[in-house]
Structure formats: structure tokens, C-alpha cells
Amino acid sequence: MFDHGGVARAEELVGDAGPPGDRLAGRPATAGAVTGAGGAAAAAVDAAVGALAERVRPTDLARDRTLPVLPAFDDLLPATGLRRGTIAAVGARPGVTGATSLALALAAGASQAGSWVAAVGLGSLGLVAAAELGVSFERLVMIADPGRGRTGWASVVAALVDGFDVVLVAAGGGGAGGRGRIGPADARRLVARVRERGAVLVAVGGDLPGQRSPLRLTVTSSAWEGLGDGWGHLQGRRVTVEAGGRGEASRGRRAELWLPGPDGTVVAVEPLAEPIPLRRRSEGAVGGP
Amino acid sequence: MTEVTRTLVVWCADWPVVAAGVPLDVPAAVFHANRVVACSPAARHEGVERHQRRRDAQSRCPDLVVLEHDPAAEARAFAPVPAALEALTPRIEITHPGACAFPTRGPSRYHGGDEALAARAAALVAEALAGRGPVQVGVADGPFAAALAARRRAPATPVPAGRAVGPRSAAPTAGAPRSAAPPVAVVPPGGSPAFLAPLTVRVLAEQGGPAGPELVDVLERLGIRTLGDLAALPVAEVVGRFGAEGRIAHRLARGLDERPPVTAPPPAELTLAAEIDPPAERVEAVAFVARGLADDLHTRLAAAGSACTRLLVGAESEHGETHERVWRTEGTFTPLAIADRVRWQLDGWLQAGAHRPTGGLTRLWLAPDEIVPAGGRQLAFSAGGPGAVDAVEAGDRAARALARVQGLLGVEAVRVPEWRGGRAPGERVALVPVAADDVTEPRPAARPEWVRGPWPGLVPDPAPAAVHDPPLPAEVLDAAGRPVRVSGRGEISAAPATVVVAGDGCGPGTRAAVVAWAGPWPCDERWWDVEAHRRRARLQVTTPGGVAHLLAVEAGRWSVEATYD
Numbered sequence: 001m002f003d004h005g006g007v008a009r010a011e012e013l014v015g016d017a018g019p020p021g022d023r024l025a026g027r028p029a030t031a032g033a034v035t036g037a038g039g040a041a042a043a044a045v046d047a048a049v050g051a052l053a054e055r056v057r058p059t060d061l062a063r064d065r066t067l068p069v070l071p072a073f074d075d076l077l078p079a080t081g082l083r084r085g086t087i088a089a090v091g092a093r094p095g096v097t098g099a100t101s102l103a104l105a106l107a108a109g110a111s112q113a114g115s116w117v118a119a120v121g122l123g124s125l126g127l128v129a130a131a132e133l134g135v136s137f138e139r140l141v142m143i144a145d146p147g148r149g150r151t152g153w154a155s156v157v158a159a160l161v162d163g164f165d166v167v168l169v170a171a172g173g174g175g176a177g178g179r180g181r182i183g184p185a186d187a188r189r190l191v192a193r194v195r196e197r198g199a200v201l202v203a204v205g206g207d208l209p210g211q212r213s214p215l216r217l218t219v220t221s222s223a224w225e226g227l228g229d230g231w232g233h234l235q236g237r238r239v240t241v242e243a244g245g246r247g248e249a250s251r252g253r254r255a256e257l258w259l260p261g262p263d264g265t266v267v268a269v270e271p272l273a274e275p276i277p278l279r280r281r282s283e284g285a286v287g288g289p
Numbered sequence: 290m291t292e293v294t295r296t297l298v299v300w301c302a303d304w305p306v307v308a309a310g311v312p313l314d315v316p317a318a319v320f321h322a323n324r325v326v327a328c329s330p331a332a333r334h335e336g337v338e339r340h341q342r343r344r345d346a347q348s349r350c351p352d353l354v355v356l357e358h359d360p361a362a363e364a365r366a367f368a369p370v371p372a373a374l375e376a377l378t379p380r381i382e383i384t385h386p387g388a389c390a391f392p393t394r395g396p397s398r399y400h401g402g403d404e405a406l407a408a409r410a411a412a413l414v415a416e417a418l419a420g421r422g423p424v425q426v427g428v429a430d431g432p433f434a435a436a437l438a439a440r441r442r443a444p445a446t447p448v449p450a451g452r453a454v455g456p457r458s459a460a461p462t463a464g465a466p467r468s469a470a471p472p473v474a475v476v477p478p479g480g481s482p483a484f485l486a487p488l489t490v491r492v493l494a495e496q497g498g499p500a501g502p503e504l505v506d507v508l509e510r511l512g513i514r515t516l517g518d519l520a521a522l523p524v525a526e527v528v529g530r531f532g533a534e535g536r537i538a539h540r541l542a543r544g545l546d547e548r549p550p551v552t553a554p555p556p557a558e559l560t561l562a563a564e565i566d567p568p569a570e571r572v573e574a575v576a577f578v579a580r581g582l583a584d585d586l587h588t589r590l591a592a593a594g595s596a597c598t599r600l601l602v603g604a605e606s607e608h609g610e611t612h613e614r615v616w617r618t619e620g621t622f623t624p625l626a627i628a629d630r631v632r633w634q635l636d637g638w639l640q641a642g643a644h645r646p647t648g649g650l651t652r653l654w655l656a657p658d659e660i661v662p663a664g665g666r667q668l669a670f671s672a673g674g675p676g677a678v679d680a681v682e683a684g685d686r687a688a689r690a691l692a693r694v695q696g697l698l699g700v701e702a703v704r705v706p707e708w709r710g711g712r713a714p715g716e717r718v719a720l721v722p723v724a725a726d727d728v729t730e731p732r733p734a735a736r737p738e739w740v741r742g743p744w745p746g747l748v749p750d751p752a753p754a755a756v757h758d759p760p761l762p763a764e765v766l767d768a769a770g771r772p773v774r775v776s777g778r779g780e781i782s783a784a785p786a787t788v789v790v791a792g793d794g795c796g797p798g799t800r801a802a803v804v805a806w807a808g809p810w811p812c813d814e815r816w817w818d819v820e821a822h823r824r825r826a827r828l829q830v831t832t833p834g835g836v837a838h839l840l841a842v843e844a845g846r847w848s849v850e851a852t853y854d
Contacts, residue, residue: 095834095836096834096835096836097755097834097835097836097837097852097853097854098835098854099854100754100755100854101754101853101854104754114679114680114683115683116683116684116686116687118687118690123758124755124756124757124758125754125755125756126714126752126753126754126755126756126851126854127706127717127718127720128714128717128718128752129751129752129753129754130706130754131706131718132750132751132752137705137706137707137708137718138731138732139683139687140705140706141687141691141703141704141705141723141728142703142704142705142706142720143694143698143702143703143704144698144701144702144703144704146697146698146702152697152698155697156694156697156698159690159693159694159697160690160694161690162686162689162690162693163686163687163688163689163690163691164686164687164690165683221835222834222835222836223835224805224831224835224837224853226807227805227806227807227829227830227831227837228805228807229784229805229806230781230784230806230807230808231807232805232807233748233749233807233829234749234751234807234829234831234837234853235751236751237751237835237837237853239835260751264750264751
């Protein structure tokens with residue numbers, strides 16, 4: 001059993017190490033050398049104990065309300081993570097690719113934290129790419145295309161939503177090229193089921209028919225780097241992703257991501273400093289401001 | 290000793306086989322997920338054991354009768370046994386189909402001693418079973434010791450006629466009457482520690498026992514081979530090393546109950562009842578209600594930090610007939626387990642000949658009989674953090690969902706990725722069908738040395754996210770409109786300028802200019818094998834819009850192997 005008293009005391013200890021204003025606002029500028037040194041050590045202890053208290057904090061038996069995501073998505077998603085019980089539609093502007101990788105990267109955060117991921121009807125998914133983006137093979141299951149018939153697809157996805165935290169589906173509702181689309185009534189039932197079970201349904205390539213997803217991520221532009229004219233190899237891709245949807249996601253956000261970056265990870269693009277242009281001076285001066 | 294309740298356990302050996310109606314001198318085994326769950330004595334004679342794979346078992350005994358595991362049918366078939374034992378005491382607890390127990394304090398005094406009570410119980414059950422299977426009875430302090438006492442002495446194995454085996458060739462014929470007095474083992478009060486001492490620690494892990502196989506494995510490797518050795522260790526050391534599991538194992542090894550018996554009955558507000566209107570004639574409707582009640586009960590108990598180990602399930606028909614049973618489990622009850630037991634009990638009641646209800650069922654209630662503080666599962670510190678998932682529970686949920694999907698689509702529809710070796714993007718990982726129960730087992734790669742080995746000619750990472758299978762036919766033209774070729778030495782004839790991808794049924798063909806390209810990566814695979822020899826070269830190209838493709842040429846024909854989606 002968790003020692004609630006102990007955790008509470010630990011948290012109080014963190015507060016007792018210094019006046020709260022001091023801890024929250026950082027070192028006061030007027031701290032002397034001696035107190036500064038002791039304060040730095042105390043601050044390190046505070047930080048460590050605070051982090052530990054955060055992790056030991058008892059979670060309620062109902063699962064937490066969000067699934068973790070990779071840090072690159074922090075700017076895009078309204079909450080700190082994917083809110084459970086929602087549908088996310090991941091797509092791309094016409095003529096732009098990157099939707100599949102973005103969907104995999106979205107699932108990767110949860111997969112690394114221990115959630116199980118199922119993919120239905122995504123027969124052309126590149127599994128090596130999935131592994132590189134961070135989806136763990138131990139907890140990934142691929143379900144074959146349920147085939148013709150709307151009821152087949154809907155009941156399979158409903159069964160998976162019961163047991164898996166993240167379910168990836170092809171947006172058309174099964175089948176390549178939109179064969180076997182599910183009707184809006186089935187889609188509504190599926191949405192209700194997803195909300196009840198607290199899973200996340202990721203529709204790759206667009207929305208489910210007849211539904212406007214609460215969260216919509218769209219790749220608006222992508223550019224691969226690393227290829228030259230007959231030399232090099234694909235190394236990294238910079239994409240611009242726009243997030244929209246309903247509710248808290250309705251305020252659109254956009255971010256630039258490496259998907260994947262040259263080191264294989266999905267990170268936000270660091271804005272480079274703008275170079276200061278050299279200005280031509282009159283003849284006497286030589287460059288420089 | 291107030292710490293122990295003296296218990297009588299009735300155990301029907303090999304109950305899954307008996308419940309299937311197969312006589313015990315026919316070699317038969319019950320399988321679940323391709324492994325043996327129970328086998329008849331005749332099959333054991335041939336070398337079939339529990340946990341063997343089906344193929345192993347069939348190779349040892351070719352004419353083995355293969356039966357599928359059906360817990361509902363077993364529970365239904367077991368229903369007459371507790372019904373017969375109700376003549377002795379109303380407080381029968383069913384542990385699982387095949388075993389039931391009750392405390393002996395009152396009935397023992399009434400029937401004149403433990404031996405007499407045990408003999409009477411054995412006779413009643415044998416009569417209820419009508420000779421279909423053996424019955425063994427054990428009496429001891431505590432249900433664990435009593436269960437071991439009941440299981441310890443195996444009855445004389447009936448060897449089928451015609452299979453002469455060594456000196457026991459004078460075999461009884463099939464269907465020979467068993468010994469007149471069913472075996473009864475009574476451990477005197479206070480004699481549990483002495484009785485348990487020579488038994489090996491493996492009994493702790495049997496039959497859904499209190500400890501897991503890992504604990505037993507560690508104990509054996511530490512040199513603690515018998516329960517007596519374990520009991521001799523100081524309890525503080527055992528708890529310090531093994532935690533709660535070790536404390537339970539130590540208590541059981543000493544002959545005590547798993548936890549001190551709870552004397553105060555659980556509060557009445559934990560009893561949940563549901564009215565069923567209109568009266569339900571079929572078990573499925575009641576099972577649905579039971580599932581909701583079980584979830585509700587579990588949530589309430591969990592909110593109070595408790596879990597239930599003994600549960601009373603009762604049902605009432607519209608004409609007032611009631612049927613109550615107490616179920617006990619090792620560990621604690623999950624909602625699914627409760628729902629399963631309700632279904633078993635009602636199956637048994639609705640189909641019993643003499644006492645079936647005359648109307649539909651109108652009321653169902655669940656009353657926890659014994660609640661214990663819920664140990665809970667503490668997540669490891671390293672796996673903590675917001676959104677961390679309990680691995681075991683998540684795996685179980687996933688396995689259940691996959692079982693349903695396999696029921697809908699077939700076993701082949703569920704596949705998991707496995708690393709292989711290869712160069713083509715679709716060859717490096719293969720999809721392997723998996724049984725729902727095995728999905729949580731670790732799945733090492735079939736040939737790890739192939740995966741780890743260097744693969745010259747491999748297109749460098751990152752890997753494409755969309756692999757076309759089969760590859761899309763395409764044409765690659767240079768600036769002059771001629772097809773681009775790659776020679777046998779891996780030299781490209783001209784820089785590609787246009788890529789034309791044929792339509793693939795889901796869209797028209799596309800024609801795109803090449804913005805940048807790299808390659809070729811030639812590979813000459815399996816040159817020693819005439820049939821499997823493949824010579825391919827690959828190119829990476831990007832087209833306007835940031836779309837990148839992996840093109841492959843083989844025998845002069847280009848195709849799009851993958852798109853970097």
C-alpha cells in the first residue's frame with residue numbers, strides 16, 4: 001500500500017527546504033556567496049525530491065486521462081499528451097506525404113510507455129520505419145484487413161478498442177482506396193465506444209466517414225534533406241504540421257518537426273539564428289558593422 | 290489454534306477429463322492454447338504430462354483423445370458435487386471445478402470426528418459422480434494443507450487392457466470396480482507442519498497456487514527444496530527477500546492460513562443485488578447483468594482499498610426458489626472471474642435435473658464473504674511517470690481483445706512483427722501469426738544472428754513508412770526520355786529526370802520530375818541458388834512536394850518498392 005503520509009511528508013520537506021518564493025522564483029539576485037552555494041545544493045536536493053515525489057504520487061486506479069507522446073508534440077497538442085477517449089485524424093495536404101510517419105510517431109510515445117498498439121488494415125505499413133520512430137515491437141499487433149462488409153470492420157475495431165490503448169486505422173474505413181467504407185452510424189457508435197473505453201483511435205489519412213475528429217493533425221509541407229544530384233542518401237525530413245480540431249484543439253497550432261531527423265529521432269526543429277547579413281560599406285571600411 | 294481453520298477439501302482428480310465424459314482408462318487429454326491442461330491416468334501412463342505441447346503429447350501417445358478446454362462445461366458438470374455435500378453443511382466453497390472445501394468445525398462434531406466426516410463426504414460425492422471419476426478427500430488445518438492432503442495419494446491407476454507394462458501386466462480390465470473405500474487422508478490437528486515439511490516447494494506453484502514459478506525457481510536454486518526448509522527460515526528474512534509473496538508462502542509452509550481468518554463479516558452495503566425484469570430464462574441475459582454487478586462490486590471494493598477472496602453468488606427465480614453458492618479463489622476476484630462463476634453456477638442450476646427452477650430468474654445478488662486489504666500492484670520506480678501502464682494488466686487486456694478478433698477473423702488475421710534479415714524494406718521485418726494467449730510471451734527473433742549481421746547493399750536508414758507489396762510498376766526516364774538502366778556493375782546509364790508511376794487501381798498514374806536522387810545500391814542476392822537468385826539495384830529519388838520514393842530495378846523493369854510517407 002502506498003504510504004500516503006510519507007509522500008505528503010516528502011512533499012512538505014521539499015517546501016521546507018526554503019521559503020516557497022525562493023524555490024519557485026529561483027535564486028534571489030542578492031544571495032551572498034555562502035548562501036548561494038548552500039542554496040544551490042538545497043535546490044538540487046529539492047529538485048530531486050520533487051521529481052521523486054511526483055513519480056511516487058499515487059495514481060488513481062482508473063487510468064490516467066492522457067497518453068504520453070514524444071516531446072516533439074508538446075507544442076502541437078493542447079493537453080500534455082493525447083487525451084484518452086478521442087479520435088485523432090492524421091492526414092496530409094494533397095501532394096504531400098508524411099501522414100503515416102506522423103501517425104506512427106504519435107503512437108510511439110504511448111508505445112514506449114507500455115501501451116499496446118494495434119493497426120488494422122494498414123497492409124502497407126513500413127514496420128522498420130515504425131521501429132525507428134519508436135513503436136515497440138513487443139506491443140505492436142497488425143490485424144489484417146477485415147475485408148468486405150462494413151460490419152466486419154466496425155466490430156473488429158470495436159473489439160480492439162476494448163483492449164488496446166492506441167488503434168491505428170486507415171481513414172477510409174478498411175480496404176485500400178476506400179473500399180468497404182463504414183457508414184456514419186457505425187462511425188458514431190465507434191466514437192462512443194472509444195470514448196467509453198478511454199482508448200485513442202488514430203485515423204491515418206483523414207477523418208472517419210461522417211465524423212469531424214476532435215484532433216486533426218495535417219502535414220502541410222515536407223522536405224527531405226540529404227540527397228544531392230546522384231550522391232548522398234535521405235537523411236532527414238522537415239515537416240510542418242498543423243493541429244486543429246474541436247474544443248481545446250480548435251485554436252490551430254503549428255510546429256516544425258524533424259520526421260525523422262538525421263539522428264533518427266522525431267524532434268522539434270530548433271530555430272537557427274538568423275545570420276546577420278554583411279553590409280557593404282564604403283571603400284574605406286572592411287566589412288563588419 | 291485460532292489462526293487456522295480446519296478444512297476439508299474434496300478433490301476430483303483429472304476433472305476436465307471426467308467432465309468431458311471420457312472414461313479414465315482411455316488415454317485422453319484436455320488442451321488449451323495447444324498445451325495440456327489435464328490428462329487421464331492412462332495418458333499419464335504413456336508419458337503425457339501437463340504443460341506439454343500438443344505435438345509432444347501426441348507423439349508420446351498416438352491414440353490420445355484430444356479434448357478442448359471448456360471451463361463452463363466443467364463447472365456445469367461439477368454442480369452435483371456441492372449439491373450432494375450440502376447435506377453435511379451449507380457452507381461449501383468451490384475453488385474451481387473439481388475441488389471444493391468447507392470448514393469442518395461444526396460438521397465434524399456432528400458426524401463424530403474428522404475421519405467419519407471425511408468418509409461420509411467421500412461416499413456422498415462418489416454417489417453423486419456415479420463412478421465417473423475418482424474422489425479424494427483431505428482434512429487438515431488450513432485449506433492449503435487440506436488440498437495437498439487430498440491430492441497426495443493417487444488412486445490405483447487403472448491400466449487399460451491389452452497394454453502389458455512390465456511386472457504389472459496383470460492389468461484390470463477396463464471398467465473394473467475401484468477399491469471399496471475411497472481414499473481419505475486426515476492430518477491430525479496441529480500436524481500440518483509435520484505433514485507439509487517433506488513436500489517440495491513446487492507445490493506452491495501448482496494449480497494456481499499462491500506463489501509463482503519464479504519464486505519457486507529462486508527458492509530451489511537457493512537450496513530450499515522442501516516446505517520444511519522454508520518454514521525453518523526466519524520470517525523477517527523471507528519477507529525482506531521476497532516481499533508479500535514470500536510472506537504468504539512462509540505462512541503456508543508453516544501450516545497457517547494465508548492470512549489470519551477475518552472474523553468480522555463484511556459490511557452489508559457491499560452486497561449488490563440486481564432485479565431482472567422480465568424474468569430471464571437464459572443464462573446469457575443474467576450473465577450480462579452479472580458482469581455489470583461484478584464491475585460495480587470491484588470498483589467499490591477497490592475504492593475502499595479491498596479485494597474479495599470469497600464471494601457468495603445467489604439467484605432467485607420468480608417463484609421464490611433460491612440458489613446460493615460460495616466461491617473462493619486463490620488471490621482475489623477480478624470482475625471477469627466473478628462473471629464467469631455466475632455463469633457456471635447458473636448453468637449448473639438451470640440444467641440440473643431435480644432442482645431446476647420452475648420459472649425465470651428475477652434477482653441476482655453478489656455478497657462478498659471475505660475481503661482482504663488489496664495489495665495492489667506497485668509500479669516499478671523506473672517505469673513511473675505520468676501515463677505509465679501496468680504491463681501485466683495491459684497485456685491481459687490486449688490478449689483478450691485479440692482473442693475476440695481471432696474469433697471474428699480467424700487465427701491468421703492477427704500478426705506480430707518479427708525481425709528477419711534482408712535488404713528490401715519489406716524483407717527486414719516479417720509478420721508472423723500469433724495465438725492470442727501467446728502475444729504477451731517474449732518473442733525473440735528466430736535467427737538473431739541473421740538480423741545482427743551486416744547486410745552490404747542495404748539502403749541506409751531512415752526506412753520508408755509505406756511499403757508497396759507488390760511493388761508498383763514504374764518507368765524511370767532520363768532527361769532525353771530514354772529509360773534509365775543500371776549495368777551489372779552498378780553503373781547507372783544517365784541521371785533520372787522523370788518517374789512515371791502506373792496507376793494501381795486506387796488512383797491514376799502519376800508523372801513526376803526528379804528533384805534529387807541518389808544511388809544505385811546494387812545487390813546480388815543468393816547468386817548460388819539458381820531459383821532464388823535476384824539482382825536488383827535501388828535508387829532514392831525525391832519529387833516536387835517533398836515526396837520521396839525508393840525505386841528498384843530488376844531485369845530492366847523499374848518499380849516503386851516503397852514511399853517515404
